[in-house]
Amino acid sequence: MQRRHFLVSSAAAASVVAAPSLVRAQALEKPKVSIAVGGKNLLYYLPLTVAETLGYFKAEGLDAQIIDFAGGSQALRAVVGGSADVVSGAFEHTVNMQSKGQRMRAFVLQGRAPQIVLAVNRKTMPDFKSVADLKGKKIGVTAPGSSTNVMANFVLAKAGLKPSDVSFIGVGATSAAIAAIRQGQIDALSHLDPVITILERAGDIRVVTDTRIVAEADKVFGGPMPAACLYAPQAFVDKHPQTVQALTNAIVRADKWIQAAGPREIIEVVPEGFLLGDRAVYIDAFLKSKGALSPDGMVPEQGPATALRALASVDESLKTAKLDLNAVYTNEFAKKANAKYPKA
CATH class of the missing domain: 3.40.190.10 (Periplasmic binding protein-like II)
Structure with missing residues (x-):
C-alpha cells in the first residue's frame, strides 16, 4: 500500500x-x-x-x-x-x-x-443450448435501460426474441451481481469485468457472447461499436x-x-x-x-x-x-x- x-x-x-x-x-x-x-x-x-x-x-x-x-x-x-x-x-x-x-x-x-458479456447461469440453466432458451427467463443487467440492457436486447433480437420475452433485473455493478448468479436469482447475466471474470473463473457461468474481444464485438454488431x-x-x-x-x-x-x-x-x-x-x-x-x-x-x-x-x-x-x-x-x-x- x-x-x-x-x-x-x-x-x-x-x-x-x-x-x-x-x-x-x-x-x-x-x-x-x-x-x-x-x-x-x-x-x-x-x-x-x-x-x-x-x-x-x-x-x-x-x-x-x-x-x-x-x-x-x-x-x-x-x-x-x-x-x-x-x-x-x-x-x-x-x-x-x-x-x-x-x-x-x-x-x-x-x-x-462494449466489453459486455452475456452469460448463462450454470446452476439454473445446465442444459442451455441457444439464446432462444432464454425465453421466459430472468436476465441480470447493471440497471434497466443501461448499455448492458441494450446489449442483451440486441443479442436476443438476433435470436428472434423481444425484450418482453424475458425479465430484466437490475443487479448493480459489483458484488450484488455475483450474488444474484450464485443464489440462482437470475438465469443469465449481461455484465462486465471484473464481475464476469470472477464468475467465469469460479465456473458459475457459461459465456454466450463476449464483446471484450474486438473482432467478436464487430461481428456481433456488424461494425465498430x-x-x-x-x-x-x-x-x-x-x-x-x-x-x-x-x-x-x-x-x-x-x-x-x-x-x-x-x-x-x-x-x-x-x-x-x-x-x-x-x-x-x-x-x-x-x-x-x-x-x-x-x-x-x-x-x-x-x-x-x-x-x-x-x-x-x-x-x-x-x-x-x-x-x-x-x-x-x-x-x-x-x-x-x-x-x-x-x-x-
Whole structure:
C-alpha cells in the first residue's frame, strides 16, 4: 500500500508541477465539473479512474467530481436532470437521446468495444443450448435501460426474441451481481469485468457472447461499436469548449497510459475496493479487456451507424427516425489531445 500511495502521489505531483492547475484553471470556463458514471469500478471505465488517480484532471486545471451510480441510465438521468455536467457512459445513449429530441455529444472515447458479456447461469440453466432458451427467463443487467440492457436486447433480437420475452433485473455493478448468479436469482447475466471474470473463473457461468474481444464485438454488431465515452449536452459543449478540451486531454492521457501499462502498474493505481478482494482475478480481467479499451480517444466514423443499428433492432421507431449521426460525436477535441500528448 505504501508503494501504491507513493506511485499515485508522485504521478499526481509531477503532473501538477509540469502544468500548474492554477494557471490552467484561469483559461477554463468551468474548472469545477461533475461527471456522472454508472459503475465506476468496472474496467469499462478504467480510463476515468486512471485520469482521476494519476492526477490528469488536476493537471488540466480541473476539479473533477465523479458521482457513481448503479448503471449508465441513472448517470444519464443525472445530467438530464441537471445534477451533473458530463456523463461517463455508453456511446449509444447519444444516439438514443437525439431520437428523443435531446442533443448529446460524445467528445472522447474510453472503449472501442462494449466489453459486455452475456452469460448463462450454470446452476439454473445446465442444459442451455441457444439464446432462444432464454425465453421466459430472468436476465441480470447493471440497471434497466443501461448499455448492458441494450446489449442483451440486441443479442436476443438476433435470436428472434423481444425484450418482453424475458425479465430484466437490475443487479448493480459489483458484488450484488455475483450474488444474484450464485443464489440462482437470475438465469443469465449481461455484465462486465471484473464481475464476469470472477464468475467465469469460479465456473458459475457459461459465456454466450463476449464483446471484450474486438473482432467478436464487430461481428456481433456488424461494425465498430463505440463503448464508454465522455458525453454531454450539446449546450454544455458549446458553452465550455476549454473545459471539454481539458476533460478530453485527461482521458486521452489515461487511454495511452493504460495501453503502455502492465498489470502490476494497473493494480497500483486502481482503488483497492475495485479489486473485489482478488488481485489475480482483476489482472486476468484487465488482460481480457485491454484490447477493447481505446488507444487514443477517437470515435470510429462508422461507430454511430453501428450504434443506431443496434438500437433499432429493439426499437422499431428508430428504423425510420431521421437522425443526424454526425451530431452525436466529435473527434476535434481528441485530435488536439493526441497532438498535445502523442505518447503515454
